[in-house]
Amino acid sequence: MIRSALMSYFCGIIEFLIGWCYFLDDSRWEEERYTDGVKWKFLEHKGPVFAPPYEPLPSNVKFYYDGKPMKLSPEAEEVATFFSKMLDHEYTTKDIFRKNFFKDWRKEMTSEEKAKITDLKKCNFTEMSEYFKGLSEARKAMTKEQKLKIKEENERLLQEYGFCIMDNHRERIANFRIEPPGLFRGRGDHPKMGMLKRRIRPQDIIINCSKNSKHPEPPPGTKWKEVRHDNKVTWLVSWTENIQGSIKYIMLNPSSRIKGEKDWQKYETARRLKKCVDRIRAQYREDWKSKEMRVRQRAVAIYFIDKLALRAGNEKEEGETADTVGCCSLRVEHIKLYPENEGQEYVVEFDFLGKDSIRYYNKVPVEKRVFKNLQLFMENKEPDDDLFDRLNTSVLNKHLQELMDGLSAKVFRTYNASITLQQQLKELTNALENTAILSYNRANRAVAILCNHQRAPPKTFEKSMQNLQAKIDAKRDQLANAKRDLKAAKADAKGLRDDKKAVQRIEEQLMKLEVQATDREENKQIALGTSKLNYLDPRISVAWCKKWGIPIEKIYNKTQREKFAWAIDMAEKDFEF
DNA sequence: TTGGAAACTTAGCATAGGATGT
């Protein structure tokens, strides 16, 4: 079954089929493929699409310094436009943002400009800002023909640069456009916010492709930094970004074979954890009693990672990024211990900023041994000391790897997310089709809450809720009227039947609206997409759809169906995670 | 053998663009 499904999905052509049959007949394929690390045999692409060059402002749009108009050099002007475009954002008022911006802006100025422009407060960007607002208005107001023309040009670019050939398949590339220059805005309280993210040029670009492929051409008069032929990696293009000095990549779309296969493998690893999670849990519970402090710390950390789906928590360089933590990097100040709280014993209160500076707040009762250990870990420490001072992610993952091949901290998140979805779907789904999606979303929501996937409530949330409520009220009135008609229409049989039908139809519509309202309200601050895309084994959802006769389109949109094509082909209604 | 770099996954937000209502 798996065999044929896979073939129909992946094996378009004969050569490829041979490769897959090798895989299908021999489970060592994965190991071989991944231990020798070869990711592809052939790779050809057209290289990246660069950001459009800077277009200087028209002469009537002026920058003012100290109240007087001032013509800027193109370099300085460009950076000024970045700032002017952000004027409406709160962060242009933040000290760090302004300080970083001004420092980097000055680097782009001529010496004359530098001498003159010494105070950001004296800079007036409003005319520039208005100009860009005007441009975006104009873009919105374009005629159909103009919009179509742009759309066609985008499509042409996509067809030319958006695909590559990897091992006999034309595959979609994820991000073939180079990130345009601008002002860096990190998430949360980022020390580098406002810094200039510089323009990427051909000489910054490393191309990766097959030796025997047609190499991408750099724009006329330019050169690539390097062309290499490394088939042990999956990226096509890379460059070094100037804010953190990290490398950025152009890679394939999630619909590609190489990503799909990896995704599948991820869920298979999580399913292997399912088989031995009892043993591992017994182990860490045992380790809570260990004589060795480092073993006890490790065991408590794994418990948190398992029970609360915390991230591993790598160390971060201070001052380079926002101050956020995960499990291993928790500090004393991030938890509070309550021997007794609201009728529960041994309660731990977590309050810290996690990835993307999203707050994690949770009060959980824990086992007595965990509680006692935490008290011990916190003894004689300052608030900003590490809670787990004998532990880091490398030590932790090394230990996990010993417990199970391929086990790392994030596998627990994947496992717990997927198993929770499966359980919740079993519990919540009732046979009534029109509430099935609500059940699904609720199961999805349980996972999102576990993983702390939050979102800012949409700006228009209140409004949209009101609109929906108005619709519901209107529908209620309509129902009341229909019921009245029904009472009045007792006389003749046909009218009675029609009226009954009408009442029923309206009742159904009303229920649908009410379900929609419930769903939306419950979703106010919770993001479902992240878990759906990254943590939930799609085969669970596919199986659920098959079991309840729900069209897959109801839960996965087009992009998601493309990403999960492997699972849609593979999973039958009896799939068990 | 280890620490930093490289590679790759996960993340929320902005907005484009399509659906829906008027």
Place this chain on the structure above:
DNA sequence: ACATCCTATGCTAAGTTTCCAA
């Protein structure tokens, strides 16, 4: 036909894990 609303998509930052050179 147009305005409004909502969802899908693009974007790129921020994580985790793996890799590899010293």
